[in-house]
Amino acid sequence: MPDLANTDKPLRIGLAGLGTVGGGLVELLEKNATLIRRRTGRNIELVCVLVRNLNKPRSVELPDGCLVTANPADLVDNPDIDVVVELMGGIDAARSLIEGALRNGKHVVTANKALLAEEGIDLLKLAKEKNRILRYEAAVAGAVPIIEALRVPLAGQRLLSVQGILNGTSNYILSEMSTSGLDFDTALKQAQELGYAEADPTLDIDGQDAAHKLTLLIRLAFGVNYPYTVLPVQGIRGMDARDIAMAREFGYRIKLLAEVKRVNLDEGDDGPIRLAAGVYPVLVHHTYLLARVGGVYNAVRVESESAGSLFFHGRGAGSLPTASVVLGDLLAVARDARPNNTGFADENIPRASIVPPDECLTKYYVRVMVPDTPGVLRDLAGCMAREGISMEQVIQRSNDGGHIVPLVFMTHEASSLAMKTALQHAMDTGLLHKPAVCYRVL
């Protein structure tokens, strides 16, 4: 195995995918070449680029001698390549490319959160087995270096929680709804026009993208596997502008939050690590730094037993921001920085001990549509009290003469199950005109 750090030979890379991020990387390799040499003592050379369609016109200029191919074997089996950079996305082709590269003794840098959430544990094991570096800083929170932070400087911290605004598209939509008063569909359309949302925005606005990223953060923070398939996930699709306005009146902003909390920190670390986690819209008080995260920015808040709270904030997406993070990974490979790929010594990551989502405690914001008649608030408070839920603040408002009015309240802490039961009961007894809108409060 070559000693990467003590060489001045170029680090030779094969790049899979020449889209927004791949194109940005090619640009940065050229533009930042002097810096790269100063940082590592070496050049980084782009040897080969894998694309899906050889005939598609490209705006990016490749260096002389760089091979363009549609055949993955030209990367995987190429003895002139030290590192494969996977920026093609998707699952199957990306997995087989990464596996092949690791098996052939190449290091890998990827930004593929979906793949890492799904198959990451196997890939990390394979990398360990082959003693190869597998880096993926760009997979979570864009330019915010949260993966390196959790893996290295925060590795000695016993962590209480990690909370992130991890999906720039959702945050852009919520920010626009909040500051410009747009409705959901208009904000989504605007995001699509600006290139912040895909034509099919499902993964973003339904919370799956944030769930993939949360699964990666949970592994790095706690060394356990909480499969994203069992994470409770609620997205922002169809968010009502009224709730965003109401939340503002209470002093809150609504954010799509991915969070994990350790509930048994006082039990020590010899037994299971017990976690409550999920992705959902949350009301965040305007005095919190998380509430100040606007537009396509991402942020992560980490709460540690010894160091208190840490907050990281930066661009969540975009060609050059993401490409520059990939470049950071490449520099680390060039310098042969080898902390454990997982951040833990044993790559056999056990499954998390999971607090059933129904049992998770939180404060709630609830908006119901009710008839404008006396006694409604009393009856609704009765439904809540039956489940042990007490109200903290109530806004009742007559609308302009209609019979059905919104009633908004915030509760003290309650379990998800108690809230569901209380609202179901209110619905069953005919108190609610339609199902309640209900969000957590941070």
Place this chain on the structure above:
Amino acid sequence: MPDLANTDKPLRIGLAGLGTVGGGLVELLEKNATLIRRRTGRNIELVCVLVRNLNKPRSVELPDGCLVTANPADLVDNPDIDVVVELMGGIDAARSLIEGALRNGKHVVTANKALLAEEGIDLLKLAKEKNRILRYEAAVAGAVPIIEALRVPLAGQRLLSVQGILNGTSNYILSEMSTSGLDFDTALKQAQELGYAEADPTLDIDGQDAAHKLTLLIRLAFGVNYPYTVLPVQGIRGMDARDIAMAREFGYRIKLLAEVKRVNLDEGDDGPIRLAAGVYPVLVHHTYLLARVGGVYNAVRVESESAGSLFFHGRGAGSLPTASVVLGDLLAVARDARPNNTGFADENIPRASIVPPDECLTKYYVRVMVPDTPGVLRDLAGCMAREGISMEQVIQRSNDGGHIVPLVFMTHEASSLAMKTALQHAMDTGLLHKPAVCYRVL
């Protein structure tokens, strides 16, 4: 040289200094032992502790078999020690300890910003020569992992600027003055009573501590040496509560900021890296994240060409927060993570090309005490205009009947020299009752 990463032997440490942070580290080594094993596959063993006074009573309990000594040779020459952790502070004894440890093939972890600002380059060279790890995450910004961030994930970024609130004591005093309306002396006394300020607070409130830290950040961010002895430094001693209140009226908070800006980014990286830097109180608009940094918190904002702005926020000091960062460094040593100690391939760090402080451009906040007579504002504006400085906003206020009133204004961008000249001229012509108070505006 032993392969640190591929061993399950304990990492044996010698600790110099058993004060607040040293005591916190001993506590964490015990409390986080399981996590340490999970992260590294090894134990960390405290073999020997160096103290100044063997007879001083200690509240911290040392592990069985740990030697307590007052003789540095028991650490430096001890073949049973892999890493020396220097938490004793000061310059001479700390330098000779660290040098001795590196010469004897030991890795070093330190939190000593004063030493690193003064002698860091030589120590980093020595570490390189001996192929040893020298880590110092706790030296800057407390729990905020900005050193690792600049050295690894951000290493590929061409940086525009780094701005930090790096001194918790000053930030606590300014925060208390701003939120509780305290005057400077009362806020300082309160900080001392709470243990946030030393009996002799000079290094903190006069800006030298922040200057030490800025010198380290400049090296990591740009790979050049800007000696702290030539940094322009202005502290917060004697800050007038009136200015904090006035700044609030304009929508600003006053913060002690350490900042460096690259002024020739567009010239590429082959020539000199030209920097404008300094430590000074600055008015920060309340909508900026830096304005939201309260109490003893620290924060760093990094602006990169490709990734835009990044913001990091966390506790700036304290026993366990700082100790937990030292522990993070120890874990990195235990896993043999070896990026370059400096973040650059060549440890021969050249001197920065420095923009003379007088030429640095910024907006200014100015408060002058002037006679309450007609024409004063006109004459003052004349002094400014002579130097090409234009005023952006003015607040003039009659006080309760006195003849001398404060006049406050903010300017458009001007050089430091132009501002000094204009104010000197105003003073010389008898316009000002006493010297102006003048702060930069971010």
